[in-house]
Amino acid sequence: MVAATQQYLYRRPREIVYTTLPGPTRKRPPMPYCYRLAYQNPRPTVPGCALLWEVYGGRTVYQVALERETDGKLVWHCTCADHVYRHEDDPHHVCKHVRGVAGIGRQAVTK
Numbered sequence: 001m002v003a004a005t006q007q008y009l010y011r012r013p014r015e016i017v018y019t020t021l022p023g024p025t026r027k028r029p030p031m032p033y034c035y036r037l038a039y040q041n042p043r044p045t046v047p048g049c050a051l052l053w054e055v056y057g058g059r060t061v062y063q064v065a066l067e068r069e070t071d072g073k074l075v076w077h078c079t080c081a082d083h084v085y086r087h088e089d090d091p092h093h094v095c096k097h098v099r100g101v102a103g104i105g106r107q108a109v110t111k
C-alpha cells in the first residue's frame with residue numbers, strides 16, 4: 001500500500017528558525033526553541049491570520065499567530081497558558097514564545 005500525499009492549494013513555506021528562551025522547568029534554564037512557519041498569508045495586508053508558527057521546545061507544541069485586524073493593526077496570539085490568561089488582564093502582555101519569534105533576526109540594544 002502506498003501512502004497518499006495531499007497537495008494543499010495554499011502556500012506552505014517550510015521555514016524553520018531557532019532561538020533560546022527560558023526553559024519550561026521551574027528554574028527556567030535557557031533552552032533551544034524551534035519555530036516552524038506553518039502558514040504565511042499570500043496577501044499579508046488583508047485582515048486575518050498573517051503568519052502562523054508552531055513552537056517546539058516547551059512542555060507541548062504551541063502555536064503563535066500574527067493577526068492583522070480590520071484597522072490594519074497587528075496582534076500576536078499564542079496558545080500557551082501564560083499568554084491566554086495574562087493577555088486577558090493586560091492586552092500588552094506577550095508570552096516568551098511571542099517575544100522569541102518577534103525578536104528573531106534583531107540584535108539586542110547595548111547601552
Ligand SMILES: [Zn+2]
Pocket residue numbers: 062078079080081082083095096097098
Ligand atoms: Zn506562549
